[in-house]
Amino acid sequence: MAIIPEIPTIDLRSYIQPDTSPEQKAKVVDEVKKACSQYGFLQVTGHGVPLANQREVLGSCKSLFDLPQDRKDALSLKNNPARRGYERIGEQILDAKALPDCKEGYYLGREVPLKQLGFLRGPNQWPDLPDEEFHAPVSKYYEHMLRLGGSLLEMLALGLGHDVSVLEAFTKEPVVNLKLLHYPKHISEDPKQFGAGAHTDFGAITILLQQPGKHGLEVYHSSSDAWLSVPAVEDVFVINMGDLVHKWTDGKYSSTVHRVVNASGGDRYSVPCFYQGDLSATNPFKPGDTTETVEQHIKRKFDMSYGLSSK
Ligand SMILES: O=C(O)CCC(=O)C(=O)O
Numbered sequence: 064m065a066i067i068p069e070i071p072t073i074d075l076r077s078y079i080q081p082d083t084s085p086e087q088k089a090k091v092v093d094e095v096k097k098a099c100s101q102y103g104f105l106q107v108t109g110h111g112v113p114l115a116n117q118r119e120v121l122g123s124c125k126s127l128f129d130l131p132q133d134r135k136d137a138l139s140l141k142n143n144p145a146r147r148g149y150e151r152i153g154e155q156i157l158d159a160k161a162l163p164d165c166k167e168g169y170y171l172g173r174e175v176p177l178k179q180l181g182f183l184r185g186p187n188q189w190p191d192l193p194d195e196e197f198h199a200p201v202s203k204y205y206e207h208m209l210r211l212g213g214s215l216l217e218m219l220a221l222g223l224g225h226d227v228s229v230l231e232a233f234t235k236e237p238v239v240n241l242k243l244l245h246y247p248k249h250i251s252e253d254p255k256q257f258g259a260g261a262h263t264d265f266g267a268i269t270i271l272l273q274q275p276g277k278h279g280l281e282v283y284h285s286s287s288d289a290w291l292s293v294p295a296v297e298d299v300f301v302i303n304m305g306d307l308v309h310k311w312t313d314g315k316y317s318s319t320v321h322r323v324v325n326a327s328g329g330d331r332y333s334v335p336c337f338y339q340g341d342l343s344a345t346n347p348f349k350p351g352d353t354t355e356t357v358e359q360h361i362k363r364k365f366d367m368s369y370g371l372s373s374k
């Protein structure tokens with residue numbers, strides 16, 4: 064009988080905590096390296112993000128998406144040059160061969176003043192919700208993502224045989240975006256309807272928080288030609304490589320195709336964090352490779368999926 068492969072689960076504690084030996088750290092780096100090259104995906108525990116904050120942020124998703132449609136539309140990302148804000152159900156098409164995604168979303172990133180406005184840089188469009196229900200927990204969570212993203216990038220660099228200093232330019236002023244997501248109950252019988260159509264992520268790495276028990280994420284495993292379900296387990300983050308890392312490592316760490324079919328029988332919330340990196344940086348793993356900046360790469364991919372002009 065064929066063995067169904069599984070996305071590996073790795074305990075990061077020994078890498079993240081200061082009081083562990085170089086050997087223990089190297090072991091984690093090696094496990095991460097293997098998962099990245101075999102699957103482009105991994106699940107992690109021992110990440111240091113407090114469970115209470117994860118729960119709060121999933122609560123913030125509910126508060127936001129429960130708002131009346133006109134209040135959500137007032138925050139539309141289409142009116143925001145930094146592409147922060149709200150995306151309606153059906154507004155994003157992640158897989159051009161499928162129907163528009165059955166999800167609504169909301170992007171936020173580092174708060175940048177209007178006078179420094181640029182692609183993916185600018186002020187957020189905060190919803191009018193009590194601070195403790197939205198702004199405070201989401202901002203705290205954002206800081207945890209910055210830290211965890213930084214540690215994961217270090218592990219990738221070390222696994223590729225580099226010193227962590229190669230990441231200096233890439234992590235200098237990184238664009239890191241959170242996306243709060245809501246998948247309504249899946250009712251369509253059309254096989255072309257997904258919560259999120261099959262796609263790869265645009266940036267460097269993605270850190271995904273799934274609402275516990277609300278399964279739906281599927282990862283394409285090419286060597287067995289199968290979709291692997293990644294369960295939504297409390298306190299376990301799913302990490303995946305994006306197109307930038309794929310390109311920069313010549314596919315050694317693959318940006319693997321994945322999709323969402325909301326299998327929960329009800330609403331499902333999730334929060335991916337897209338670590339895109341410093342927009343002016345080029346390949347940190349090959350200093351001579353200056354073919355495309357992070358900004359050129361992300362803009363092309365992002366605008367394409369929303370049918371926006373990429374000038
Ligand atoms: O909601 C999920 O579980 C995954 C979402 C995703 O893949 C994405 O937004 O890129």
Ligand SMILES: [Fe+2]
Pocket residue numbers: 262263264269321
């Ligand atoms: Fe994705």
